[in-house]
Amino acid sequence: MNQNRYLYWMFLMNSLLNILNFVPRELLDARFKGAQTSILVATVLGTVFLSVFTLLIAKFPGKGIQDILETALPKGVIIPLMIMFSSLWCVAGLITILSFVDITLRFVSPDTGPHLVILSFLVLVCFCARMDSLSVLYGMEMMLAIILPLIVYAIVKALVNPDFSWDSVLQIVTYSAHAPDWKSIAAATFSFSGYFNMVVFNRVLPKIKMKHSWIFAVNGLAVLLLTFYVPIGYFGTIGVERHVYTWFSTADSIRINTFIVERMLFVFYFAYLTLSLVSVTVHWHVGKELLTGLFRSRKQAKARTKLWRDLSALALFSGITIAFMGLDQYQLNQFGVVFLYARWAGELFMIMLLFYCYAVAYRRRNA
Numbered sequence: 001m002n003q004n005r006y007l008y009w010m011f012l013m014n015s016l017l018n019i020l021n022f023v024p025r026e027l028l029d030a031r032f033k034g035a036q037t038s039i040l041v042a043t044v045l046g047t048v049f050l051s052v053f054t055l056l057i058a059k060f061p062g063k064g065i066q067d068i069l070e071t072a073l074p075k076g077v078i079i080p081l082m083i084m085f086s087s088l089w090c091v092a093g094l095i096t097i098l099s100f101v102d103i104t105l106r107f108v109s110p111d112t113g114p115h116l117v118i119l120s121f122l123v124l125v126c127f128c129a130r131m132d133s134l135s136v137l138y139g140m141e142m143m144l145a146i147i148l149p150l151i152v153y154a155i156v157k158a159l160v161n162p163d164f165s166w167d168s169v170l171q172i173v174t175y176s177a178h179a180p181d182w183k184s185i186a187a188a189t190f191s192f193s194g195y196f197n198m199v200v201f202n203r204v205l206p207k208i209k210m211k212h213s214w215i216f217a218v219n220g221l222a223v224l225l226l227t228f229y230v231p232i233g234y235f236g237t238i239g240v241e242r243h244v245y246t247w248f249s250t251a252d253s254i255r256i257n258t259f260i261v262e263r264m265l266f267v268f269y270f271a272y273l274t275l276s277l278v279s280v281t282v283h284w285h286v287g288k289e290l291l292t293g294l295f296r297s298r299k300q301a302k303a304r305t306k307l308w309r310d311l312s313a314l315a316l317f318s319g320i321t322i323a324f325m326g327l328d329q330y331q332l333n334q335f336g337v338v339f340l341y342a343r344w345a346g347e348l349f350m351i352m353l354l355f356y357c358y359a360v361a362y363r364r365r366n367a
Helices: 004-017 023-029 035-057 063-069 075-108 114-129 133-160 168-172 180-201 213-240 248-249 262-294 301-327 329-365
Strands: none
Touching: 004 063, 004 180, 004 213, 004 262, 023 035, 023 213, 023 248, 023 262, 023 301, 023 329, 035 168, 035 180, 035 213, 035 329, 063 075, 063 329, 075 114, 075 248, 075 301, 075 329, 114 133, 114 262, 114 301, 133 180, 133 213, 133 248, 133 262, 180 213, 180 262, 180 329, 213 248, 213 301, 248 262, 262 301
């Protein structure tokens, strides 16, 4: 089995998901202030982070992040670290679910109650997230293979549509010489963060290797440029600021004359609903594994005990998500921006921890 493909799938999942979350909004807000140079800087930084992280964690085949930290750090330090990292993955899924509930109510079913929508999503996500890691990976691969042609079709249809204004794109390119913006860099690097899930999946993918890093760079750059330029091509350099979910507004502007479904919005919604639920499943599975790993013992836990631990962790994540439903659109956006910064800092901190653990292990081997 070629295990490297799962690293590409996780990267692609996160890369495509950035169209949904706050990444387009942050980049478009800085469209006159260095967003385009920020995309280039983020591509370099994201590829470097991905390469370094993958090379370091490959030095510990078959081990999760907790197993790795236990080789170099005391338990009193590991516990708060695991809680902190588990919180990051919980928030990553939480933001995606809340965003998609808002999208569902805005574009597809405004008459449906928000609690019914979010409970439907939570039941499905929690059922899938409690599966074992390999099953989650298999499911992710299968679902992405199904929806990827739909997403590619939507992007191609958007680019060849006669309503797409290349003049608006060329106009915004004239602002590309501005200095990078830190907020835009933090947002754009989210496109490369799929590798971060290897902190748990490294247990079941012990033969993972970093190959062809240029593919990640090219793919990430292409998705970021499409994320930024396509909405501008439809709504103009000024009009684009009036839209919250720019890509869904873009999809709602496209007609499909040869399709049974006439509006591209429904095809796009189905594809991104699937992608979002897969992403939340992966994020909460990782967060659940990090949190329940604090209660493991040397003896093999009974199946019922493990089930209750998993359900308790997922119930906690679900409860936090429902509690955050009270946020309005502005508060949710601000919360998402804070998360983008925290996630970027967390990635750097994780790489530093892995480097420290590798240095300790290397010193012990050569002592």
